[in-house]
Amino acid sequence: MRIVVDLNRCQGYAQCVYLAHEVFRLTGTEALTYEPNPDDARRLQVERAAAACPVRAIMIDRLDGAERGAAS
Amino acid sequence: MTLAATLAELVSDFKANGRIVIVGASLAGLRGAEALREEGFSGSLTIIGDELYEPYDRPPLSKQVLKGWVPADHTLLPRFREVDAQWRLGVAATGLDRVARQVRLADGEQVPYHRLLIATGTRARQWPNPAEAALEGVFALRSRDDAARLQQALAARPSRVLVIGGGFIGSEVASVCRELDIPVTLTERGPAPLVGALGGVIGEIAAQMQRDHGVDLRCGVSVASLEGDAAGHVRRARLSDGTTVEVDVVLAALGSIRNVEWLQGSGLAAGPWGVGCDAGGRAFDINGVVTDSVYVAGDVARMPHVLYEYQFLAMEHWDNAVFGAEVAAHNMVNLEPHYRPHLLLPGFWSGQFGVNIKSVGVPPFGDEIVFTQGSVKDRSFAAAYGRRGRIVAAVTFDHGKWLEYYARLIEQSAPFPPPPPGWDRPDVMKPVPAEFPAPGVPTAIPDVVLTGHDPNERRAEFRPRGQ
Numbered sequence: 001m002r003i004v005v006d007l008n009r010c011q012g013y014a015q016c017v018y019l020a021h022e023v024f025r026l027t028g029t030e031a032l033t034y035e036p037n038p039d040d041a042r043r044l045q046v047e048r049a050a051a052a053c054p055v056r057a058i059m060i061d062r063l064d065g066a067e068r069g070a071a072s
Numbered sequence: 073m074t075l076a077a078t079l080a081e082l083v084s085d086f087k088a089n090g091r092i093v094i095v096g097a098s099l100a101g102l103r104g105a106e107a108l109r110e111e112g113f114s115g116s117l118t119i120i121g122d123e124l125y126e127p128y129d130r131p132p133l134s135k136q137v138l139k140g141w142v143p144a145d146h147t148l149l150p151r152f153r154e155v156d157a158q159w160r161l162g163v164a165a166t167g168l169d170r171v172a173r174q175v176r177l178a179d180g181e182q183v184p185y186h187r188l189l190i191a192t193g194t195r196a197r198q199w200p201n202p203a204e205a206a207l208e209g210v211f212a213l214r215s216r217d218d219a220a221r222l223q224q225a226l227a228a229r230p231s232r233v234l235v236i237g238g239g240f241i242g243s244e245v246a247s248v249c250r251e252l253d254i255p256v257t258l259t260e261r262g263p264a265p266l267v268g269a270l271g272g273v274i275g276e277i278a279a280q281m282q283r284d285h286g287v288d289l290r291c292g293v294s295v296a297s298l299e300g301d302a303a304g305h306v307r308r309a310r311l312s313d314g315t316t317v318e319v320d321v322v323l324a325a326l327g328s329i330r331n332v333e334w335l336q337g338s339g340l341a342a343g344p345w346g347v348g349c350d351a352g353g354r355a356f357d358i359n360g361v362v363t364d365s366v367y368v369a370g371d372v373a374r375m376p377h378v379l380y381e382y383q384f385l386a387m388e389h390w391d392n393a394v395f396g397a398e399v400a401a402h403n404m405v406n407l408e409p410h411y412r413p414h415l416l417l418p419g420f421w422s423g424q425f426g427v428n429i430k431s432v433g434v435p436p437f438g439d440e441i442v443f444t445q446g447s448v449k450d451r452s453f454a455a456a457y458g459r460r461g462r463i464v465a466a467v468t469f470d471h472g473k474w475l476e477y478y479a480r481l482i483e484q485s486a487p488f489p490p491p492p493p494g495w496d497r498p499d500v501m502k503p504v505p506a507e508f509p510a511p512g513v514p515t516a517i518p519d520v521v522l523t524g525h526d527p528n529e530r531r532a533e534f535r536p537r538g539q
Contacts, residue, residue, distance in 0.1 A: 002150040004129055007421045008391050011473045012428060025141075029452075030470045031423030033136040036129055037146035061150035 002037050002061040003046060009057040016049035016058060024049060079407060086186070087405050090115040093175055093183055094157075095165045095334075096191030097121025099129065100370030100393035104189050105155040107401035117157040118183055120175065122164035125216060131390060133219035134244040135423055139251060140227055144220035165192070168338040170366065186365065187404050190335070190347055190355065191397065193371040194328035194388060199236070204298040209306040210322045213241055225321045226252060233257070234309050234319040236295050238265030240422045240519065242325030243278065247424040250285045257288040257317050262509055264291055269518035270431070270467055272507025273441050274455070277448060277469070278429075285425045288317075298322060327517045328388060330372050340366065341528030345386045346374040348527040351413040353400030356527040367404055369397040374523050378415060379482070380437055380464075384527070388519035389420050417479055418520045421472075427451050430472045432479045433465030434520055441506040442489040445496045446471050453498070454478065457506055458488025 003023075012030035016023070023042055024034045038046060050058035073081075092108060094101045097119050105119055121127075128147040136142040160177065167176035174182040196214035199205035209230075211222045226233070226249065233249050235242045238260030249256035262268065264275030265282060282289045290311065299308040309317045332342040340363070341348035341356040347368045348356040353375070355366040368375075370393040374386040399414040422429045438457030446453030446469075454474050457465040462485045466478035474493060481490050489503050 002148050004150050006391070007131070008419045008430075010421075012470075027423055028426030028428065028470065030428035030472055031426065032428075033132070033141070033423065035136070035142050035146060036132055037142075037148055059150055059152070062153060063151040 001040050001043055001046065001064070003034070003050075004036060004059050005032060005034055006057045006059065007032065009055050010053075011055055013054050015052040015054065019049040019052055020045035083405070083407055086115070087111075087113050088115060090186045090405075091118075091184060092116070092187050092189065092404065093118045093120065093185035094189040094191060095120045095175060096189075096193055096331075096370065096372070097123065097159070097161060098127055098191070098193055098370070098393070099149065099390065100191035100193065100397040101189070102127040102149060102151075102155075102397075103394050104191060104369055104397035104401045105157055106151070106153050107398040108405065109153060109155055111402055111405045113401075113405045117155065118160060118185075119155075119157045120160045120163065120165050120177065120183065122162070122178075123215060124162040126159070126161065128216055130214070133216065134213060134241050135248065137219045138223050138226060138245060138248045140223060144216045144223065147216060165334050168335055168340070170338055170340075170363075173365070188366045189397075189400055189404065190366065190368045190372060191370045191393075192331035192334070193393075194330050197324070197326040197329050199298070199322075199324040199326070201297070204300075204306075205324070206304075207298060207300040207306040207322075208304055209320050210298060210324065212324050212326075213245065214328070222321075222323065226254060230254060230319070230321040232317065232319045233321045233323065234259070234295070234317055235323045235325055237325035237327070238262070238278075238289075238291070239268065239325060239327060239517070240266065240420075240424075242323065243282070244422060244424050245323050245325065246282060246287050247285070250287060250425070255286075255288070257290065257319070258282065259290045259293050259295055259311060261294045262291065262513065265289070266429075267507075267509055268436070269520075270435050271438075271441060271457075272509075273504060274467060275507070277451065281425050281427065281451060328371070328519075330386075332372065343528065345384070345521065345523040346372045348384060349373055349375050351375050351377070351415065352403045352411045353396060353414060354403065358528050360527040367400040369393065369400040375414065376525075379417070379485070380434055380522055383522045383525055385418070385434070386521045386523050387416075387418050389418055391419060392416055417483060419475075419479070420519065427469050428472055429467065429469055430475050431465065431467045432475055433457065433463075433482045434522060435465040435467060435506070436508050436518055436520075437464045437522060438506055439508070440488070440503040442501055442503040443498050444490065444492045444501065445474060445498065447498065456481075456488065456490050458503060461488055462486065463488040463490045 196212035267275035335342040349368040452470040
């Protein structure tokens with residue numbers, strides 16, 4: 001699956017780190033890094049993390065493997 | 073039929089049968105395509121990109137990818153809706169004919185358009201000596217392939233990495249090297265890292281942070297030459313102060329070059345700072361006349377900003393690509409008075425040495441700085457930038473939750489020094505000079521640049537009457 005975190009919006013509340021620590025990590029107390037294309041097996045965890053984000057900074061792919069358009 | 077009805081029919085006919093071409097298949101190109109469909113555009117859509125990959129996100133490349141946690145090909149951007157586009161990936165646009173309304177591709181094909189969105193972004197500035205740049209172990213960092221190669225080189229445990237340039241990319245890579253326990257030397261021509269973007273006062277804090285984490289930081293020096301061994305692998309750098317550094321990986325973090333060369337001869341206001349456009353993303357031609365059919369978004373756009381005395385602002389920021397593309401897309405399929413402006417307050421983040429550095433506004437527009445919250449010693453603070461008695465920008469180190477407070481003040485042109493939010497006040501709250509380098513002093517170029525008031529950077533040619 002594919003996600004992106006709007007790190008302008010992220011304020012380091014770290015709820016995502018508690019809910020999906022294989023996908024989201026804090027470096028120090030506030031700097032978030034994450035796996036942008038986590039394994040599909042983590043989907044439920046990631047969706048919970050996105051729902052728990054107080055500033056709604058985590059955005060999840062809505063196509064889910066449908067049409068994306070490949071190379072020409 | 074009334075004029076209003078005719079115009080409405082024109083818009084709906086364009087939405088159904090128009091032909092839009094987007095040049096650039098990265099963040100701005102993708103979000104622009106999605107926004108066009110969201111706006112109800114159901115005509116033909118072509119997306120042209122010079123890289124072979126579908127759109128991916130770049131910020132992770134200099135952080136989690138280099139660290140070796142996330143593979144470089146795990147950076148594909150999520151899609152928010154189907155774009156039903158013809159993707160022409162791996163082929164660059166090489167020319168624009170605005171009379172014939174065609175984009176020329178590197179393979180010779182001509183792609184016709186009714187409306188065009190330019191989102192070609194920037195590329196990394198390479199080490200200027202081609203023979204030295206070709207040495208094995210010398211890298212630049214912009215693309216997914218760049219990141220994959222540099223990550224491999226770091227994973228091989230080099231004896232020392234040299235980072236040339238103390239901007240955000242250079243500082244982030246130095247941070248990754250230290251996290252991986254790899255010795256690293258960073259050279260910066262200016263007096264401190266981050267000085268172009270955040271000024272000398274913050275730069276000094278960044279410098280101390282780097283030294284505390286074991287970076288061999290050399291400011292006020294440049295790299296004179298790189299030397300390789302018999303096998304063509306880089307081994308040594310000669311610095312301008314006469315010293316040498318033994319290295320086997322070099323990253324040239326020299327900032328970016330805007331991808332405008334393909335627009336040469338198009339008559340658009342394209343130059344080193346990008347393509348001039350109005351606040352709605354409509355490109356200017358070389359004479360400062362706004363076009364109807366060509367739009368610009370992302371890193372390659374420069375547009376006037378109301379908060380900064382209507383100077384043209386060039387912003388290499390993630391949210392500028394997203395929101396600028398959305399505004400341009402909206403305006404591409406609408407007519408006056410339904411145009412929308414792109415009035416983004418610039419903002420960026422950078423994770424380095426365990427600290428989250430965030431900023432809003434345009435710090436180099438200010439000439440004074442005041443610390444308003446927290447502690448510099450703990451590297452956990454907020455500071456505001458001012459100019460002529462009003463607040464124009466703010467920066468935080470691990471104080472990101474407060475940035476919105478300052479953003480609201482900047483949007484209102486509130487007084488400087490600003491009233492602190494009433495908590496966490498430092499002992500001393502006195503504005504001091506922010507110490508930005510004077511124009512022309514060689515240092516890292518900030519990734520948000522005020523580029524003056526001229527829509528084009530080449531003056532219109534003056535032809536006396538009758539000649």
